[in-house]
C-alpha cells in the first residue's frame with residue numbers, strides 16, 4: 001500500500017499532539033509502519049503548530065510535503081488556510097469552524113480573514129464541524145481535539161481499529177468516558193455540515 | 197517488543213540498554229526529553245539536571261573518570277557553553293565510555309541560531325555518529341560506548357530536531373550490565389598541565405588515524421547498491437528524505453559514523469558511480485571533506501545550506517519535480533507568533549515595563565522573551581542564555597560615558613539566572629554600573645516544558661533538595677538593592693521599577709510567582725495558594741476601550757460588532773491582570 005499522510009494543524013495548546021499520539025498508537029496495533037513528527041518548544045505557546053503522521057508498509061521521511069496530505073485536520077479555521085498548500089488536491093480537509101484570534105487581530109491592526117471555509121470548500125473535499133460547540137455540549141470543552149479525531153477516523157475509513165483502547169491509553173482515567181463520547185460524536189458526524 | 201518512540205525516547209532506552217549509569221543535561225529544545233526519559237530508569241541510572249551545559253558535561257566527565265559509562269545531552273548552542281571541557285577531555289580520553297549528545301535545530305524551530313555542530317567533531321578531534329531514526333538512535337548509543345572505550349575518547353552523537361522529535365518503531369532490548377571500571381589515579385592522563393597535554397596532543401591525532409580505519413570498516417557506514425550509476429552519499433535525517441524521493445532507483449552510501457569520514461569507502465563508491473551527489477542538511481560538512489580528498493561530487497550548488505531539508509527540496513533541487521498543489525490566495529494569512537499563556541506571571545511585569553520610556557530592555561532566552569512581542573513589546577535585544585545582565589551592563593556603561601539619558605533594564609528567567617546569569621549579575625556589581633536586572637522567577641524552567649532547577653527544591657528524579665534562594669545569591673554576588681515582588685500586582689511592579697530607576701547602583705527586582713503550567717508542589721501551594729477560578733467581563737460596564745486587550749492575554753476576545761471585550765472561560769485562570777487595567781471595573785472574578 002502507498003504511504004498515507006495525515007496532517008494535523010492548529011494552535012499550540014489545542015491538543016494536536018495528543019490526537020496524533022492516539023492516531024499513531026492505533027495505526028501501530030493495526031500493523032502499519034508509522035512515522036510521526038511533532039515540533040515542540042516555542043510554537044507550543046499559542047503559535048501555529050503541526051503534527052504529521054505517515055503510515056503504510058514502509059515509511060522513510062517523517063515529513064509531509066506540499067500537495068501530499070491525504071487528510072488535513074485543522075483544529076482552527078485560519079490554520080486550515082495556512083496549511084492548505086500541503087493538501088493533496090484530491091485529499092480531504094476536516095476543518096473546525098472555530099476561530100482563535102491573536103494579538104494583532106485583537107488590537108485591530110489586521111482582520112481575521114473572511115470566507116475561509118468557502119475558499120477551502122471550493123478547492124478540496126471538505127468536512128466542516130463545530131467541534132468546540134460539540135465538546136461544550138458534551139460537558140468538557142477540552143475534548144474538542146477528540147471530536148476532531150473521531151471525524152478523522154471516519155475520513156480515513158479505518159473504523160475497524162480499536163481506537164477506544166488507543167484513547168484509553170492516552171487520556172487520564174477520569175476523562176476516559178467523556179473522551180469516548182467525544183470520539184463517537186466526531187465519528188458519527190453529529191452536528192456536521194455535509195461534505196461538499 | 198516493538199514500541200513507537202521519539203528519537204529522544206529511543207536514546208534513553210539505548211542508554212539504559214548500554215549500561216549507562218550517569219547522565220546529565222541542561223534542558224534545551226530539541227534535546228530535553230532525552231534526560232526526562234533517562235530519569236525514569238531510577239534504579240539503574242543517576243540522571244540529573246545541571247545548572248548549565250558546561251556543568252552537565254563536566255559531571256559526566258567525572259563519572260567517566262570514576263569508571264562508569266556516562267552521557268551528557270544538550271541542544272546545539274549548549275555545546276558552545278560546554279566547549280571548554282569538551283576540547284580538553286578529548287585529550288585525556290575516558291575511563292568509562294562517555295557520550296556527548298548534541299541536538300541541532302535546522303530550521304530554527306526554537307533556537308537563537310542554526311549552527312551545524314558536526315564541525316565540533318572535527319574541531320575537537322573526536323569521533324561522531326549520526327542516527328537517522330529512532331531505532332538507530334537507540335542502537336548507536338551502544339556502539340558509541342564501545343567506540344569510546346575501545347579508542348579511549350569521548351564520542352559526539354549528533355541528532356537534529358526531526359530525529360529527536362519524530363516517532364518511529366523501535367525494537368526494545370534488555371540492559372547489558374557493564375558495571376564500573378576500577379578507578380586508577382593517573383596524572384599523565386587526567387591532569388592537563390602543559391607538559392601532559394603536549395604529550396597527549398600527539399596521541400590525539402594518532403587516535404584519529406585509527407578511528408578513520410574503523411570508519412572504513414564499521415557497518416554504521418554502508419552501501420545500498422542498486423541498478424543505477426547515480427550515487428548519493430547522505431547521513432542523518434537527510435538519508436530518510438532522500439530514500440523517500442528516490443527509493444531504490446539510485447545507489448546510496450549511508451553514513452552513520454561521520455567523523456572521521458570513511459574516505460576509502462567513499463572512494464570505492466565514487467569509482468562505481470557516474471554522478472555523485474552529497475545530500476546533507478545545513479552546511480557542506482561532508483562535501484568539503486570529500487572534495488578535499490579529490491573526489492568529484494555535487495552538493496551545495498544544488499541543495500541549500502540553510503533551514504530544514506525535506507523530500508520536496510531534494511526532489512526539486514536534484515530532479516526538478518514538484519507535486520501538484522491547491523492554488524489559492526494566501527495573502528490574508530498573517531503569521532501567528534507564540535504568546536505568553538493566559539495567566540502567565542510574566543504578563544503583569546511586562547505590561548508595566550512596556551510603559552517606561554528611555555530604557556533599553558536587554559532580554560534573554562525563555563518564555564519571558566515573549567514579553568518582547570506585541571502588544572507588550574518590551575525588549576530591545578536577546579542574544580544568548582544568561583547574557584541579559586552583562587549585555588545590559590556593557591550598554592549602560594556606554595550610555596553613561598556618553599551622557600545619554602538611557603537606562604538599561606535586563607530581564608532574565610530563574611532557570612537562565614542559574615544557567616549563567618549569576619556571573620553576569622556579578623559583573624554589574626563588580627564593575628559598578630547602575631544596571632537594573634529583573635529576575636522573572638516563575639519557579640520553573642518554563643519554555644522547555646517545566647524542568648526543575650537549583651531554585652525549585654526538587655531534582656530531576658523527583659527527590660526533594662535544597663532550593664537556592666535567588667535573593668540571597670544575588671546579595672552574595674554584590675547587589676545591595678534587591679526587591680522581591682508579586683508580578684500580578686501591577687502597582688507593586690510599577691513602584692519597584694520606579695525605585696530601581698531612582699538608584700545609582702546596580703539593583704535586582706525578583707518577580708516571584710509560578711508559571712501557570714507548573715505542576716505545583718505542596719510548597720508552592722502553601723506559598724501561592726490555588727487560584728482555580730475565572731474572570732468575566734460585565735457587558736453592561738464594558739465601554740469597548742480595549743485597554744484589557746493590550747495586556748496581550750490570549751483568553752481575551754473582542755466582539756467587534758458589539759464593541760465588548762469577552763473572556764474565554766476555558767483559558768482564563770483569574771490572574772486578574774486585566775482586572776487592574778480596566779478603567780470601568782468591568783472585569784471581575786466569576787461570582788464576585
Ligand SMILES: Cc1ncc(C[n+]2csc(CCOP(=O)(O)OP(=O)(O)O)c2C)c(N)n1
Nearest residue numbers: 224561562563564609610611612641642643
Ligand atoms: C545555551 C542554551 N541552553 C539552553 C537553551 C534552551 N532554553 C531556551 S529557554 C530555556 C529556559 C528558560 O527558562 P527560564 O529562564 O526559567 O524562563 P521561563 O521560560 O521559565 O520564563 C532554555 C533552557 C538555549 N536557548 N540556550
Ligand code: SF4
Nearest residue numbers: 537540563642711712
Ligand atoms: S509556560 Fe509558564 S512561563 Fe511560559 S508563557 Fe506559559 S505561563 Fe508563562
Ligand code: SF4
Nearest residue numbers: 539749768771772774
Ligand atoms: S484574568 Fe484576565 S489577564 Fe488573567 S487570565 Fe483571565 S483574561 Fe487573562
